[in-house]
Amino acid sequence: MLITADQRQNLESLIELAARGRALQHEHDNPEDAGALAELVAKHKDVTAQKASAAEVVETLRTQVADLTAVIEKKNRLIEKKTAELNAGTGLTSRDLVNLQDEIAGHRDKVAELEETELGVMEELETAEAALSEIETGLAEVTAAGRAMQTSIKDRKTEIAGELSEVEDAARKLKAELPDQLVRRFERNVAQGGPGAAILSGPHCQACGQEISGMTWHGMIGNDVNETYECEECEAVLLRRA
Numbered sequence: 001m002l003i004t005a006d007q008r009q010n011l012e013s014l015i016e017l018a019a020r021g022r023a024l025q026h027e028h029d030n031p032e033d034a035g036a037l038a039e040l041v042a043k044h045k046d047v048t049a050q051k052a053s054a055a056e057v058v059e060t061l062r063t064q065v066a067d068l069t070a071v072i073e074k075k076n077r078l079i080e081k082k083t084a085e086l087n088a089g090t091g092l093t094s095r096d097l098v099n100l101q102d103e104i105a106g107h108r109d110k111v112a113e114l115e116e117t118e119l120g121v122m123e124e125l126e127t128a129e130a131a132l133s134e135i136e137t138g139l140a141e142v143t144a145a146g147r148a149m150q151t152s153i154k155d156r157k158t159e160i161a162g163e164l165s166e167v168e169d170a171a172r173k174l175k176a177e178l179p180d181q182l183v184r185r186f187e188r189n190v191a192q193g194g195p196g197a198a199i200l201s202g203p204h205c206q207a208c209g210q211e212i213s214g215m216t217w218h219g220m221i222g223n224d225v226n227e228t229y230e231c232e233e234c235e236a237v238l239l240r241r242a
């Protein structure tokens with residue numbers, strides 16, 4: 001089908017627009033940062049598990065400290081009670097007094113031993129709390145980075161949607177200036193996943209790569225440059241390079 005020079009201009013613009021539209025659609029469906037976001041999501045899962053186990057360690061040590069403190073307090077109350085009994089000395093023989101003194105001394109030794117143990121556990125707890133806090137900081141960073149990336153992907157998608165609708169509007173205007181039959185062929189090829197139309201710079205369909213026979217190609221070269229063709233293989237609209 002022969003088209004006018006103006007229609008040729010429109011068809012060339014339409015080919016460029018369709019390519020732009022395909023690139024935008026591809027970017028929309030395959031965001032550049034999708035891989036990086038997936039990595040962040042995996043890292044977030046990892047660090048969350050690390051945090052849970054670090055928190056468990058801290059919790060266990062805190063319980064140990066609390067238990068030791070309770071035991072020490074109980075012992076100290078006992079020491080106070082026994083010391084009061086010793087000081088009162090009511091109804092106690094000198095042997096009782098010696099025994100009581102020994103008992104108190106034994107409790108005091110035990111308290112000293114427990115306090116030393118508690119001190120060791122407190123040091124462990126401090127280290128564990130510092131590790132947990134470091135993991136929490138890391139987790140907050142991963143979370144923030146993930147959110148920022150999600151937002152940026154979403155924003156870019158919105159931007160692309162806007163650009164795509166501009167491309168569609170412009171394509172609609174160009175199609176209105178082209179013969180209906182040519183537009184139908186163009187759209188049929190697009191529906192099949194093709195570019196719609198292509199410019200030939202040699203004896204190969206630029207849409208599907210199909211070779212054009214030497215005879216056909218020579219015929220095309222002899223024809224008007226604004227003559228359009230249909231690829232026998234993919235049915236795209238073809239136009240020889242001017």
Ligand SMILES: [Zn+2]
Nearest residue numbers: 205208231234
């Ligand atoms: Zn083709």
